[in-house]
Amino acid sequence: MNAPATTIELERYLHDHIPLSRAMQVSVLDVQPDYVILSAPLAPNINHRDSVFGGSAAAVAVLAAWSLVHTRLLAAALPSRLVIQRNTMQFAMPITGTFTARSFLTDEQLWERFTRLLKRKGKARISVSCTLDFAGREAGYFEGEFVAVDAPAN
DSSP: OOOSSSSSHHHHHHHHHHHHHHHHOEEEEEEEEEEEEEEEEEGBBBBBBSBBBHHHHHHHHHHHHHHHHHHHHHTTOOOOEEEEEEEEEESSOOOOOOOOEEEEESSSSHHHHHHHHHHSSEEEEEEEEEEETTEEEEEEEEEEEEEEEEEOOO
């Protein structure tokens, strides 16, 4: 797959390759080189307290962060197997409706080092952050470390 040029292409990719994103009704609002914004509604992600289940909120944050690295790797002609290695999630308030997740690189200057290591060693790690927003307020904050390895030859 080439780098997703549109939000529709990325959303289709997520729904086809990460079925949980379809079940959660995740939509892609924006794809830019320095951020990705995803959205998810309350209904398929609701918990017993009529708010978004924390696992759903964390999953959308992981998807947004993964999508940013994925699209940047494809744009750099470095298709790779990309996985999350570790993460932390902080919740600031209950989310009782549709929310967004905006991912960004924790340190933009590390991208060049990341791609250089991936080319040279076939493996590299990078940190990505994501804010969850609901009703104009920050509802959560995610930090994760992702590992890219060369895609297997097919």
